[in-house]
Every structure is written in structure tokens, then in C-alpha cells.
Amino acid sequence: MRYLKTSEAAALLNVSPNTLRAWERRFGFPRPQRSPGRHRLYTHGEIAALRDALLDGLSISSAVSRAREGLGADTNALVGALNAFDAGRADAALEGALALRSLDRAVQEVLLTALDEVARRHGTDSVQWAFAARWGNSWLRRAQRLVTPSVRAITVVLGDASRDDLDIDAAYIRALELLLARSGASVLGLSVRGVSNMSEALAAHRPDAVVIAGGALADDAVARWAYAVRLATGALPVAVYRRGSQRQRVRTTGAGLLPSTPGEAARHLMELASHSVSNPTTSRTTPPRLLADGA
Amino acid sequence: MSSPDRRAMLRLVPSTAEDHCPSQWFCGHCGAPPPNNETPAPPARVCGECGLGLLLEARADAVPRPSDPFLIVDGSLSVCALSAEAERLLAVAETDVINRPVTELVTPADAEAAGPESLAAAIMWAARGEDEPRRVMVRPANVFGVRMPLRVGACGPPRAALLVLE
Numbered sequence: 001m002r003y004l005k006t007s008e009a010a011a012l013l014n015v016s017p018n019t020l021r022a023w024e025r026r027f028g029f030p031r032p033q034r035s036p037g038r039h040r041l042y043t044h045g046e047i048a049a050l051r052d053a054l055l056d057g058l059s060i061s062s063a064v065s066r067a068r069e070g071l072g073a074d075t076n077a078l079v080g081a082l083n084a085f086d087a088g089r090a091d092a093a094l095e096g097a098l099a100l101r102s103l104d105r106a107v108q109e110v111l112l113t114a115l116d117e118v119a120r121r122h123g124t125d126s127v128q129w130a131f132a133a134r135w136g137n138s139w140l141r142r143a144q145r146l147v148t149p150s151v152r153a154i155t156v157v158l159g160d161a162s163r164d165d166l167d168i169d170a171a172y173i174r175a176l177e178l179l180l181a182r183s184g185a186s187v188l189g190l191s192v193r194g195v196s197n198m199s200e201a202l203a204a205h206r207p208d209a210v211v212i213a214g215g216a217l218a219d220d221a222v223a224r225w226a227y228a229v230r231l232a233t234g235a236l237p238v239a240v241y242r243r244g245s246q247r248q249r250v251r252t253t254g255a256g257l258l259p260s261t262p263g264e265a266a267r268h269l270m271e272l273a274s275h276s277v278s279n280p281t282t283s284r285t286t287p288p289r290l291l292a293d294g295a
Numbered sequence: 296m297s298s299p300d301r302r303a304m305l306r307l308v309p310s311t312a313e314d315h316c317p318s319q320w321f322c323g324h325c326g327a328p329p330p331n332n333e334t335p336a337p338p339a340r341v342c343g344e345c346g347l348g349l350l351l352e353a354r355a356d357a358v359p360r361p362s363d364p365f366l367i368v369d370g371s372l373s374v375c376a377l378s379a380e381a382e383r384l385l386a387v388a389e390t391d392v393i394n395r396p397v398t399e400l401v402t403p404a405d406a407e408a409a410g411p412e413s414l415a416a417a418i419m420w421a422a423r424g425e426d427e428p429r430r431v432m433v434r435p436a437n438v439f440g441v442r443m444p445l446r447v448g449a450c451g452p453p454r455a456a457l458l459v460l461e
């Protein structure tokens with residue numbers, strides 16, 4: 001994946017950096033990521049697609065629309081491969097998507113969008129969904145194993161409350177784990193079904209934040225798990241990800257609500273965890289009210 | 296041969312660039328011309344004035360003034376651009392109507408007199424490169440009782456119809 005700084009992207013499009021930022025505001029495209037120093041980083045594929053569309057476009061809007069359509073072709077290719085039960089072609093479609101986008105966006109805009117489309121079209125009790133969900137979860141696990149270990153200053157423990165890989169939340173949770181790892185976090189993913197001997201796991205990992213992800217398992221199971229974590233670690237920042245009716249629950253428990261987009265969620269969680277690392281006294285003494293107090 | 300005779304003879308020659316209406320470039324968003332009215336290089340058609348439109352070429356008598364509301368429509372009658380003034384007049388954002396049928400924005404006002412297809416025909420002629428501007432009466436699709444003349448000319452590249460609300 002090749003990234004361009006604002007000045008490089010602007011030069012390729014023959015416009016000023018200010019114009020590029022004006023396009024981002026007006027058209028939402030091209031949409032840069034942020035570098036660790038918060039500078040804009042554009043993917044080369046997106047800029048090249050826009051440059052080609054501008055050459056024979058009648059307006060910036062129509063060029064943006066065509067560039068987006070071209071990028072959307074990868075999602076259609078992946079949906080087609082999944083509907084045809086063809087794992088090799090699905091792998092190739094995602095590889096193609098990764099040539100044009102960051103991992104964050106390929107996962108969100110292509111992989112998860114394609115899985116959602118298969119679920120919507122055929123239902124989560126279909127054989128198409130069974131195939132697609134299994135392929136998607138295994139791709140995400142494989143990608144996470146390939147993440148180069150970095151200096152892991154931050155550790156997150158993730159309580160997985162999804163039912164299994166056929167749960168529509170499962171791939172989103174795998175994606176969150178992957179993108180957290182890519183952000184430099186060490187992630188300890190645990191099913192909330194396992195509660196006893198929690199201190200042994202957490203003594204080895206010493207987490208900075210806790211996230212409860214998925215909505216399939218019942219509140220009492222999640223509460224037991226959260227309580228076990230709290231006993232083992234003391235108070236930690238707690239966040240909730242893709243847990244049904246979480247808004248209601250969050251209001252009553254004070255836990256952080258993460259956006260459902262995994263990339264955004266990973267960024268929020270990293271901030272939450274970094275805050276905990278830099279202010280251990282303030283955040284760690286705040287009692288985690290999430291479910292652990294019998295909410 | 297006297298000079299008036301020579302002029303008469305020259306007029307018998309089929310129309311050439313000499314009596315062809317000159318063309319001008321303008322921004323498809325703000326209507327501004329490029330600096331010094333120069334022809335922009337193909338990869339540099341983004342308007343330097345507003346940065347939100349592409350520079351297009353049309354016959355001088357079809358080109359909108361910067362204060363004119365106008366639309367760019369392709370041969371399939373889909374909206375390809377909406378000027379800032381047209382966004383204000385029609386109370387829609389360009390990004391919301393791009394690729395939508397033009398009839399969602401303006402409809403023929405003279406259905407009985409000129410036939411409902413006159414607007415569509417004028418657009419298709421212009422999008423095919425027929426550059427003599429035509430006029431049709433239209434009304435904004437979301438407003439009743441308002442009629443306005445619309446000038447339809449050719450523009451590009453690529454070839455499209457330029458609809459100026461007069």
C-alpha cells in the first residue's frame with residue numbers, strides 16, 4: 001500500500017493542498033487517514049482513480065462518483081466470490097482491494113461490507129452466509145497473526161460476547177482485534193464464557209483497558225466476566241463494542257461506547273487506553289461501573 | 296472585383312471558423328473563466344477560482360455569466376454538474392443530485408405548446424454536439440407556478456448539454 005502526503009496527492013491531481021481539503025469537506029473524497037502525527041495520508045489508489053476520472057469528467061462531483069464506483073467494484077467482486085463459494089477468488093478480491101486502500105478501509109469498506117451484503121441477501125441461516133462468515137473470520141485471524149509485533153506499550157483485554165463465527169458481530173470483533181494490533185496494541189481476546197482463574201491470564205498481560213464486544217451473550221454472563229476482570233486488575237477504563245441496546249446500558253453504567261466502525265473503534269480505544277497509561281491514578285481509581293455493580 | 300462582391304462570394308463558401316461563434320471556457324461550479332481566458336491543459340481543468348468545478352468550453356453565446364444558475368447534463372439526461380447559483384435557486388446540493396435525471400430538477404413548462412419531449416430533445420441535440428443554443432420554458436420541479444426560460448447549448452469536454460436558467 002502506497003501512501004501520499006497532502007502535497008504529493010495535490011501535485012498528482014494538479015491542485016493545491018487547500019483544494020484537496022475543500023474536496024474532503026464538500027465531497028467526503030478523497031478521504032485520508034491520519035498518520036501518528038495526525039497528518040493526512042492518502043492512498044495512492046484512491047488519488048489515481050480520482051485523477052483518471054477527472055480527466056474526462058464534467059464536474060468534481062461526477063468524477064468523485066466515478067472514482068467511488070470503481071473502488072466499489074472490489075466489494076462486488078468479493079460478494080460474487082463468496083456467493084460462488086470460491087475462497088481463492090475471495091482472497092484475490094481482497095488482495096485487489098488492499099492494493100488501492102489501507103488495511104483499515106479494505107476491512108471496513110470491502111470485507112465487512114461484502115459480508116453484510118451476503119447476510120442481507122441470503123439471511124444468516126443460509127449456506128452462503130455460513131461460507132462467507134467462516135471465510136471472513138479466518139481471513140481476519142490470519143491477518144492478525146501476520147501483524148509484525150511492535151513495542152506493545154498498550155494492552156487491551158477483549159471480552160468476546162458473540163455467539164460464534166456465524167454471529168454477524170464476530171467478523172467486526174475480529175476486525176477490531178486486527179486493527180488494534182495494527183495500531184500497536186497487544187490484544188488478549190477471551191470469550192466471556194470463561195471466568196475462573198481470570199487472574200492468571202491478566203497477571204501475564206496487565207491490561208490498560210477492557211472492551212466488551214458483541215451482543216449475543218446475556219448480560220449476566222457478561223457481568224460475571226467483567227466482575228472477574230475487575231477483581232483481577234482493579235478499576236480499568238471499560239468500553240462496549242457492538243453490544244445490542246448498548247446505548248441504554250451505557251447510560252446507566254458509564255462505560256465508553258465505541259463507534260461500530262472497527263477502525264474508529266480501535267482509535268477510540270487506543271486513546272482511552274493511552275489515557276489510562278499516562279494517568280494511572282485518575283483512571284484506575286475510577287470504579288468500572290459496567291455491569292460489575294450489578295447493573 | 297470590388298470588395299463587396301468578394302464578400303458576397305465568400306459567403307457562398309460553407310460556414311468556416313471565421314463566422315463560427317468563438318468559444319469560451321468557464322467553471323462548471325462558479326462560472327468564472329480561466330485566467331486570461333486561456334485554454335487549460337487537460338490535466339489542469341480544476342477551476343483555480345473556487346477549486347470546486349472543472350473548466351468547460353462552450354460557444355460564447357451559450358456560456359453563462361458567473362451570476363447565472365446553470366446545470367450540465369449528459370446525453371442520458373443525467374445531471375453531471377450543478378452550479379453554485381443553481382444549488383441556491385433549486386435548493387439542492389450538487390452532491391445529492393449527481394447522476395439523477397434532470398427532470399427531478401426542472402420540467403418542461405410548455406407541455407401542450409411544444410411537446411413534453413422538447414426539453415429532452417434539446418438536451419440530446421446539445422449533448423451530441425449541435426451547438427446552436429435553443430430555448431425552452433421550464434419550471435423548477437419542486438415549485439409550482441414559476442416558469443423560466445432555459446437556454447440549452449453544447450459544452451465539454453466530454454460532450455454534454457449546458458442548461459442556463461435565464
Ligand SMILES: [Zn+2]
Nearest residue numbers: 322325342345
Ligand atoms: Zn470555479
